[in-house]
Amino acid sequence: MSRSEDMIIQYLNEAHATELALVSTLRAHIAMTPQGSYRSLLDEHLDVTRRQADRLERRLAELGVGRSLIQSGVGAFQSLLGQVLALGKGPIDLLRGGGGEEKLLKNAKDECATEALEIATYDALEQVAIELADEVTAELAAEHRTQEEEMLAALREEIPRLARDAVAAEVYGRKAYDSSEVGAVHAAQEAAESASRAASGLAGEAAEQAGQAARKVTGTAKETAKEARRVPGVEAAEGEARGAVASEGDLPIADYDSLNAGEIVERLPRLSQVELGQVDAYERRHGNRKTILQKIDSLQGDAPWAGYDEQSADEIESRVRDADDDEARKVRDYERRHKARKGVLEAAERAVATS
Ligand SMILES: [Fe+2]
Structure with missing residues (x-):
C-alpha cells in the first residue's frame, strides 16, 4: 500500500x-x-x-x-x-x-x-x-x-x-x-457496562480518574438516582456501576478485604439492592468467591416498591398498613429475606391477614 x-x-x-x-x-x-x-x-x-x-x-x-x-x-x-x-x-x-x-x-x-x-x-x-x-x-x-x-x-x-x-x-x-417510562433501566445498564469497561479495559490512570469521580459523587448519589429507581432492575445496575470503580473504603461493609467469605455472607442481607450490586461488582473484580456471589444472587430482586431499601421501619410500617394483599405479601417475603425487622414483619403479617 x-x-x-x-x-x-x-x-x-x-x-x-x-x-x-x-x-x-x-x-x-x-x-x-x-x-x-x-x-x-x-x-x-x-x-x-x-x-x-x-x-x-x-x-x-x-x-x-x-x-x-x-x-x-x-x-x-x-x-x-x-x-x-x-x-x-x-x-x-x-x-x-x-x-x-x-x-x-x-x-x-x-x-x-x-x-x-x-x-x-x-x-x-x-x-x-x-x-x-x-x-x-x-x-x-x-x-x-x-x-x-x-x-x-x-x-x-x-x-x-x-x-x-x-x-x-x-x-x-x-x-x-416520568423518567421511569423511558427505559431508565436500559440507561443504567449501559452505564454499568461503561463502568466495567472503564475499570477493566482502560489504562490504570484513566480507571483511577473514573474511580475518583465516582467516589466524589457517592455522597449525593442516593438523592439523585431516585428518579431512575422507580424502574425494576435499575438499582442493581446502579450498584454494579458504582462497584465497578469502587475501592474497599467505598463498600457498605466495613473492612471488607479482611473479612472471610462467611463473615461477608452474614452481613449481606442487611444491604440494599444498590449496595448488593456494588458488592457484587467489587467481589467479581477481586476475590470472586462463589459463596458470596451466590448469596448476593439469592438476595437480588426488586424491593416491594421504589425506595424501600432506604426507608425506615416506621415509614414502611405506615405504608404497609394500607397495602393491598399483593403488596403486603411482597413486603413480608422481601423483609424476611433481608433485614427481617420485627415490626415490619408483624405489620406485613397483619396486613396480609386482614386484606
Ligand atoms: Fe455521523
Missing part, C-alpha cells in the same frame, strides 16, 4: 471509529429520552450513523483494507473515544444527579460536541482525499459532513425547549415527563 493510501485509510478509519462510538452513545441516549421531536431526531440520526459507518467500511474495503484490519483499527480508537464519550456520560452522569430533564439537556449538549467533532473529522478527511486525488473518498466525506451539519443544527433547535423543561423541573418542580 502506498503512503498516500495509508494516509487516506488512517483518516477513514478514524471517521469509522467515531461513527461506531456514536452508535452506542446514541442508543444509550435514546433509551432515556421520551417520545417527541428530540427523540425522533435521535432515532433518525442513529439510522444515519449506522449507514455512515457501513459506507465508510465499504470504502475501506475498496481500498483493500480487510474486515479484520478495520476492526483492529476501531479497537484502538474506540478506547480513546470511550474515555471521552462513554466515561463522560456513563456512570458518573447517572450518579451525579439532576432530574431527567437536565440529563436530556446535557445529552443534547454532548451530542452537539460530538457532531462538531465529526464535522471537523470530515473536513480533514475531505481535504486529505482532495490532496491525494481520491475523489470518491472526498465526495463521501462531504456528504457525511452535510448530514452532521444538519444534525447539529437540528440539535441546537431542540436545546432551548430542553433548557425550558430543565428550569421548569428543577426550579418550579414541574416534571416534563
Whole structure:
C-alpha cells in the first residue's frame, strides 16, 4: 500500500471509529429520552450513523483494507473515544444527579460536541482525499459532513425547549415527563457496562480518574438516582456501576478485604439492592468467591416498591398498613429475606391477614 493510501485509510478509519462510538452513545441516549421531536431526531440520526459507518467500511474495503484490519483499527480508537464519550456520560452522569430533564439537556449538549467533532473529522478527511486525488473518498466525506451539519443544527433547535423543561423541573418542580417510562433501566445498564469497561479495559490512570469521580459523587448519589429507581432492575445496575470503580473504603461493609467469605455472607442481607450490586461488582473484580456471589444472587430482586431499601421501619410500617394483599405479601417475603425487622414483619403479617 502506498503512503498516500495509508494516509487516506488512517483518516477513514478514524471517521469509522467515531461513527461506531456514536452508535452506542446514541442508543444509550435514546433509551432515556421520551417520545417527541428530540427523540425522533435521535432515532433518525442513529439510522444515519449506522449507514455512515457501513459506507465508510465499504470504502475501506475498496481500498483493500480487510474486515479484520478495520476492526483492529476501531479497537484502538474506540478506547480513546470511550474515555471521552462513554466515561463522560456513563456512570458518573447517572450518579451525579439532576432530574431527567437536565440529563436530556446535557445529552443534547454532548451530542452537539460530538457532531462538531465529526464535522471537523470530515473536513480533514475531505481535504486529505482532495490532496491525494481520491475523489470518491472526498465526495463521501462531504456528504457525511452535510448530514452532521444538519444534525447539529437540528440539535441546537431542540436545546432551548430542553433548557425550558430543565428550569421548569428543577426550579418550579414541574416534571416534563416520568423518567421511569423511558427505559431508565436500559440507561443504567449501559452505564454499568461503561463502568466495567472503564475499570477493566482502560489504562490504570484513566480507571483511577473514573474511580475518583465516582467516589466524589457517592455522597449525593442516593438523592439523585431516585428518579431512575422507580424502574425494576435499575438499582442493581446502579450498584454494579458504582462497584465497578469502587475501592474497599467505598463498600457498605466495613473492612471488607479482611473479612472471610462467611463473615461477608452474614452481613449481606442487611444491604440494599444498590449496595448488593456494588458488592457484587467489587467481589467479581477481586476475590470472586462463589459463596458470596451466590448469596448476593439469592438476595437480588426488586424491593416491594421504589425506595424501600432506604426507608425506615416506621415509614414502611405506615405504608404497609394500607397495602393491598399483593403488596403486603411482597413486603413480608422481601423483609424476611433481608433485614427481617420485627415490626415490619408483624405489620406485613397483619396486613396480609386482614386484606
Ligand atoms: Fe455521523
